[in-house]
Amino acid sequence: MFETIQGEGAHTGIPSIFVRLQGCPVGCPWCDTKHTWTLDNALVTTAQQVIDKTNESEHFFEIDENKLLSLFSEQGYVAKHVVITGGEPCMYDLRPLTTLLHDSGFSTQIETSGTYEVLCDDRTYVTVSPKINMKGGMPVLLSALERANEIKHPIAMQKHIDELDALLADVSSLAGKQVCLQPISQQPRATELAVQTCIARNWRLSLQTHKYIGIE
Ligand SMILES: C[S@@+](CC[C@H](N)C(=O)[O-])C[C@H]1O[C@@H](n2cnc3c(N)ncnc32)[C@H](O)[C@@H]1O
Numbered sequence: 001m002f003e004t005i006q007g008e009g010a011h012t013g014i015p016s017i018f019v020r021l022q023g024c025p026v027g028c029p030w031c032d033t034k035h036t037w038t039l040d041n042a043l044v045t046t047a048q049q050v051i052d053k054t055n056e057s058e059h060f061f062e063i064d065e066n067k068l069l070s071l072f073s074e075q076g077y078v079a080k081h082v083v084i085t086g087g088e089p090c091m092y093d094l095r096p097l098t099t100l101l102h103d104s105g106f107s108t109q110i111e112t113s114g115t116y117e118v119l120c121d122d123r124t125y126v127t128v129s130p131k132i133n134m135k136g137g138m139p140v141l142l143s144a145l146e147r148a149n150e151i152k153h154p155i156a157m158q159k160h161i162d163e164l165d166a167l168l169a170d171v172s173s174l175a176g177k178q179v180c181l182q183p184i185s186q187q188p189r190a191t192e193l194a195v196q197t198c199i200a201r202n203w204r205l206s207l208q209t210h211k212y213i214g215i216e
Pocket residue numbers: 024030031032033085086087088089111112113114128129131152154182183184185186208
């Protein structure tokens with residue numbers, strides 16, 4: 001859990017509290033948060049140790065939504081936008097947390113791979129970053145794509161754009177959905193392909209801006 005600036009997608013630049021949920025079975029080889037993959041009780045520690053950690057350790061803490069809300073003010077957080085990410089946050093039922101946050105004056109956003117049903121408040125802004133043919137062998141769910149406010153696709157080569165086109169063909173309507181391309185790991189060739197494709201398709205470019213300025 002940490003406070004920073006949303007670095008990706010259409011909400012780039014918004015001060016945000018990030019809640020990074022532990023556990024992900026999807027297995028993207030280039031995942032930049034591999035320390036969140038393992039869900040093992042032996043890794044449970046205290047909230048303060050997780051908040052204070054300076055390295056990417058696999059340790060995590062368990063908390064209910066009411067205590068999490070209290071923790072935001074105890075930590076002195078001032079951001080009013082909460083990004084729930086992971087790991088794969090949609091392994092969990094996020095309705096209690098997102099509804100509590102909206103009713104308490106926060107806006108919320110979920111970052112998900114689209115491999116689980118998205119269970120959240122109607123007011124939540126859902127970013128689906130579809131993960132196609134990854135090691136975990138989990139399909140991207142049409143229900144997740146339909147719920148998405150934003151589809152933010154990580155790409156490195158033309159094949160990834162073709163795979164996105166095939167997924168989008170099944171979505172009932174793209175009206176009101178933002179489509180973004182996000183270059184994988186700041187690779188120059190991926191970035192060039194994303195720029196050219198965004199211009200040609202009138203899609204939006206999503207850079208992981210926090211990585212360019214060295215913030216979390
Ligand atoms: C770490 S994931 C966690 C949320 C969820 N599991 C998902 O994949 O959307 C958060 C975002 O980072 C993106 N991401 C992860 N590793 C990346 C990388 N090496 N380059 C670009 N984007 C990456 C994902 O595609 C996703 O949009």
